[in-house]
Amino acid sequence: MARVLRWLGQAVAYGLTALLIGYLADSPPYVHLAPDRALIKLAFAHGAVRNEGCRRRTAEELERLAPNMRRQVVCPRTRVPVLIELELDGRILHRASLPPTGLSGDGPSRIYERFPVAPGRHRIVARLNDTGRAAGFDYERAADVDLRPGQSFAVDFRAEAGGLVFR
C-alpha cells in the first residue's frame, strides 16, 4: 500500500511539473497589439548631405582653444540632420529631426517608430528633408490606404527607389 502511494506521489510530482512546463510553454497568450488596431511603422536609415565647406574660426573661438589646437580653418565632415514628418488624416503623427549617427556625426540618421492606429481608411503623408534647407521638404509622398485590423504598414526611405516608399 505504502509502495503504491509512493509511486502515486511521484506521478503527482511529475504531473505537476509537466503541467507547469506544458502550460507556460505557450500560455497565457501575450497581446502584443490589440487585435482591433493596425500598425504604421516608420523605419529607415538615410544619410543627409554633409555640412558643406570649410570655414575660418573667429578670433574669440580661437582664443578659447588650447594653443596647440588653434587651427584657423575647420572642415567638418558631419552630416546635417534628416527632418521627417508623418501625417495621418491631416494630423501630424510624428515629426522629428534625426541627428546623424557615428562618433564623428558622419553616419546615417536612423529612425524606427511604431504607431498603432485604428483600422479603416486613412490618408497618410510623409515628408522628408535631407539637405538642411531652411523651409520645405525634399521628398513627399501621400497615399489613401485602407488598413485592415492587424495590418502592418511600412513607411520606408530608399534613395535607390526614388525616395519615400509605402508598403
Add this chain to the structure above:
Amino acid sequence: MDAFRKGLRWVFLTVEGWLDLCFPERWNPLRNLGALGFFYLWVVTVSGIYVYIFYDTGAAEAYLSVEAMTHEQRYAGGIMRSLHRYASDGMVLFMAVHTLRELAFDRYRGPRWFTWVTGVPIMALVFVCGITGYWLVWDKLAQYVAIATAEWLDVLPIFGSPIARNFLTPQNLEPRFFTLLMFLHIAVPLILLLVLWIHLQRVSRPRMHAPRGLAMGSFAMLLALSLVKPALSQGPADLGQVPSVVGLDWFYLVLYPLIDVWSPQGMWGVLGALLLMLTALPWMPPMRRAPPALVGLDNCNGCTRCAVDCPMAAITMAPRSDGKPFEREAVVDPDLCVSCGLCAGACPTATPVRRVSAFVPGIDLQHLPLRDVRESFDRAGERLRGEGRVLVIGCDQSLRVRDLERDGVAAVSLPCIGMLPPSFIDYALSRGIADGVLVTGCRPGDCQCRLGVEWTEARLAGTRDPRLRDRVPRERVAVHWAAATERRDLERAVAGFAARLRGLEGASAAQHAAAARRAGGRG
C-alpha cells in the same frame, strides 16, 4: 540577504521533505538539479539533431518543413519536436531552481564564486539558444520574436541600418538570414557546453548524471507531455500582418513584453542590472571564511587520500620538499579550500588512540584541529550518565546537534560530518565515552560540502579508506541523516537508538572495551 537565504532554504527543505515521502532518497529531484539540467540538455541535443535533419532554411521552406515534420510524421518528427521544445523549457526551469538552491544554501560565495560566476554566462547562452530556436520556426511567434529582438538590438549603436528593417516586408527578408540563424542555433549550444565544462572545473566529482530512476521518470514525463500536447506552430509568419496575439513561451521570452511595456532601452537596463547583480552576488557581502586546512609535513606520508577526498579539488600532490623518504606531499590551495575538514577525516594519521601526546595528523583544520575534537569527545563523555548513553556526532551545516543534548545524550558538531575519522568512533566506544555513537549530517545528495556524507557512508561500510575497524561493534553505531527541518525525526532516532543500546547484552561499552583489551590490546 541572510534572512532571504534562510527563508528560501526553509522552502527548499520543506518541499524536499514532501518529495522524500514519495521518491527514493537519492532520486529526490531537488537534490539532483544540476544533473537534471544536464539530462534535459542531452534530450534537447538528441531531439535537436533529429529535427535538424528535416529542417529547411528559407522564409517559406522553414515553416513548411517544420509543419511537415509535425504532421506528416507525427509519431517521429512531431514527438521529437515536442521533446526538443519541452526539454528546453525543462532545462530553464531546472536551471532556475538549481541557481536558487545554490543561493539558498550559501553555495555561491567564498571559494565557490568561480562556479557561480561561470553560471551567469550559462544563463545568457541558454536564453540565446531558446530565442534563436523559436525564431527558426518562422511562424507568427517567430515573427514576433524576430521583430522584438531586432527592435531591441537596434537601440545599440552598432548597426548601421536598423535590423528590424529586414522584417518590414517579405521583400526585405533575405534567405541567408535563416542560414545565419541556423548557424547561431548550433554554435551557441556548443559554446554553452564549453562554458558548462568550465563551470565544473572547480567541482570535484560533479554529479552530472541524474540517477537512472529519476532520468527515466523525467523522460516518461516529457514523452507523455509531447503526446498529450504536441508542440505546434502558430500559423505562418506574414510580415504584412502584425502578430497581435502570440502564445509566448514564458520560460525563454519572459522579458520580451518589457520591450513593449517600457522600451528597448529599459529592457537593456533591466537585463544589464540583473546580470551585473548576479555576477556581483558572491561579494555582496563576501563570505566570512574559516582559515584553510593546514598540512603538517611531519605526519604526511604523501598517500594522496586527502587530495582524492577533497570536494573542492583544493589539494594537489607536490614533490616532496622536506627530504623525507616519500615521493609526494599534500599542498592546499587556500583560495579553493572551504575548510570542511574532509581531508582530515581521510588522513590515515588521524587516529586519536595514538599515544603521542601532541596529536597532529598530516592535514588538519586550523580553527578546529582534531586534537580539539578528541577533547570534546572526552568532555562529552563526562556529561553522559545512565544507561544507553548516546554520543551524537553531527555537522554545523545541518541541524544543531547541541540542541539534542540531555541526560544520556551528548553531542559534538564538526564543520562537516566527513571530517570524522572512523577511528574516532572506535575511540568513543573503546574508551567508554558512550554506549553508542549516532552519526548524522545533511541528507545524502544534500551534503553542503558535497562529498562528506558519501565518504562517511563508505568509510563506515568499510568500502573506503580509512575504514571503521572490524572490532567496532556495529550494533553500537547508528547513522541517521537529517535536514535542518527534521529535528523531531532525529530526536526519535536518537531515542530509539538509546533504547536499543539499553537492551544490548553487557550494556555498557566500557565492559565491551575491557573485553576487547583483554582479547588483544588495541592492535
